[in-house]
Amino acid sequence: GQQVMQIPQYQHVQEGEDFTTYCNSSTTLSNIQWYKQRPGGHPVFLIQLVKSGEVKKQKRLTFQFGEAKKNSSLHITATQTTDVGTYFCAGEKDSWGKLQFGAGTQVVVTP
Amino acid sequence: DAGVTQSPTHLIKTRGQQVTLRCSPKSGHDTVSWYQQALGQGPQFIFQYYEEEERQRGNFPDRFSGHQFPNYSSELNVNALLLGDSALYLCASSFAGVQETQYFGPGTRLLVL
Numbered sequence: 001g002q003q004v005m006q007i008p009q010y011q012h013v014q015e016g017e018d019f020t021t022y023c024n025s026s027t028t029l030s031n032i033q034w035y036k037q038r039p040g041g042h043p044v045f046l047i048q049l050v051k052s053g054e055v056k057k058q059k060r061l062t063f064q065f066g067e068a069k070k071n072s073s074l075h076i077t078a079t080q081t082t083d084v085g086t087y088f089c090a091g092e093k094d095s096w097g098k099l100q101f102g103a104g105t106q107v108v109v110t111p
Numbered sequence: 112d113a114g115v116t117q118s119p120t121h122l123i124k125t126r127g128q129q130v131t132l133r134c135s136p137k138s139g140h141d142t143v144s145w146y147q148q149a150l151g152q153g154p155q156f157i158f159q160y161y162e163e164e165e166r167q168r169g170n171f172p173d174r175f176s177g178h179q180f181p182n183y184s185s186e187l188n189v190n191a192l193l194l195g196d197s198a199l200y201l202c203a204s205s206f207a208g209v210q211e212t213q214y215f216g217p218g219t220r221l222l223v224l
Contacts, residue, residue: 006153033212042201042215043154088153097144097205097213098167101153 004091006102013079014110021105023072023089031092032065032072033099038085046087081109113138115204115216123222124192132187132219136204142166143185144213145177146201154201160185161207189221197223 003026013019023032031050035043047056049065049072056063062075072089086106090099116135124130136143142161146154156169160179179185183204189196199220203213 035215042199042218045212045214048212090153096167097142097159097211098156098169099144099146099154099203099213100156101146103153 004089004100004102006089006105008105009103011105011107012110013083013107015079015081017079018075018077019079019107020073020075021087021089021107023074023091023102025070025091025100027093028069029091029093030069032069033090033092034063034072034074035088035090035101036085037088037104041085043088079107079109081111083107084109115140115202115214117200117202117216117219119219120217121220121222123224125224126192126194128192128223129188129190130192130221132189132200132202132221133184134187134202134204134216135184136202137214140204140206140214141183142205142207142211143179143183144203144205145185145187146203146215147171148199148201148218150198157187192223194223197221 005024033048034046037043053067054065060077064073086104088104090101118133144159145157148154158168163179174190176188199218201218202216205211205213
């Protein structure tokens with residue numbers, strides 16, 4: 001079955017540094033979504049990527065969808081303490097809302 | 112405009128008991144999906160309801176069942192609880208259609224003793 005792998009599992013970052021988290025699917029996806037979950041909270045939608053090779057930016061966050069629609073990345077520049085949390089990618093294979101989540105990248109920011 | 116709401120927020124049950132969790136979707140949404148999130152893991156898809164029918168199902172046993180009401184709200188029922196059912200249960204709502212964004216509720220934290 002479809003599997004979504006996410007690396008790294010943990011990311012320790014100094015405030016002000018950049019980092020990237022990667023997401024890979026074993027199958028071609030119709031779209032990929034990214035969520036952020038703060039400790040003790042619930043996943044909050046960040047963005048959805050649909051087109052092959054698509055790149056979207058939200059302030060310091062840059063999201064990419066691979067040409068083959070099997071991988072994606074999230075790049076954060078100038079990390080801030082507010083970026084703390086776990087970032088999940090979630091792939092959709094058949095476009096009808098069955099999201100397959102990765103295990104997430106837990107981000108810890110050191111001031 | 113209320114977002115997705117879930118009740119109760121926390122619940123403690125013992126093995127073998129049954130539990131019912133409730134979800135009200137975001138205004139304008141007609142599709143409800145349920146996810147189970149174990150500690151330190153990503154959410155796992157349980158099933159999805161649309162037009163009061165189960166439209167899709169993940170790899171969960173028949174102990175997990177659900178229902179959707181005419182007002183689009185939904186219930187998740189789990190029978191014969193196991194210790195391994197302890198998790199955060201998340202409800203996500205969306206508007207039916209291709210590649211629609213799902214919005215998650217705050218979840219119900221279930222502890223099975």
